[in-house]
Amino acid sequence: MTLSQISDGYASVIERQRFVPNHYRKNEIDVSDISGFDKTSWVKRSTQFKTPVWKFSYKNKTILASKPISIEIKKGEAHFFAENENLGIYSIGESYNCAIKAFCEELIYFYNHYKNLPWTRVTGEAKRLKKLYEELFLKNK
């Protein structure tokens, strides 16, 4: 899904919330909630945050994680970085979505790489990663 399509989705929701058919009005109950707070400005500005992801897709391949994979997103001057130190993945993209997409691509690549690597050919860090990838992920058929 492109950023433009995602933005259009938000605009559609707002437009539908405003729409009321002719001769009707919204039966708005006075909820008197605590007002005066805009959610988007509510969150302190940060150039770094983490998000859990369970499903990774790239082209026609999808793998699922048995535990959430925490992807750390950092915003640089011109690019976004999506990282997971434990899995040894450091991706970059021009946008938030591109960085996530690049992360998925790399994760699927490394999943296949370590899965196909025989145990006799791994030592140290490679052995740790192979164990992690084999235990954590499952190919989605």
Add this chain to the structure above:
Amino acid sequence: MVCEIRFPGELSIECQRDKFYAKVRDQYPNLLIPKALPGSASSLEPYRFEDDANNSGIMLAINKFSFYQRTYEGHKMFIKKFLKLAKILGDTFKLNKLNRLGWRYINIIPFAREDGTIPLNRFISIGIKTPEGVSEDFENLSIVFISKISEGSITTKVEPVIREDSQEEGIALDFDFFMTKELNLSNLKEKVNNAHMQTRLLFENIITDNYREYLRGNTI
């Protein structure tokens, strides 16, 4: 996180706001004056007093008072600070009764889309049954409902939000618990603790076990 009390309009607040400010300005020195909005009564728009970190603050109008934190430091510290400020309010102005107590908790859960849709069911357990032929994988949604619960009502809002600068998306869980009965400054502590518990319970019940485990650190 916001906690608010409302009361019958007290005009002395309009004229003696400085007396309250003098008692809190050491901690909340930044003064934010409300803008004049067409069609709204300026006395009902709250003044804000914020700390230097722009994290915590007070909102005060002639009929309402609230304390908020953008980064929540936990209910014990939050309630302690709120009650301390409410006492200062009660000592400064004559408030005979309270109309409403509100406890609003907004949590934004960052997410990454899966196949272009919002992975709602990974994070929260709200059952949405769609008709046959309509997918339950949503590209966008907005849900608001008000429910009666013990001692009050709670407004729950679930919708995705997107940051304009970074395009990062998150699911905004917005809970607003309120009660209107048997409220006064002397029983405020008990009522505020109850409000916190009700909202906490809803949050614990609405998030999935998988997300709860993630919050506890069970992640890679």
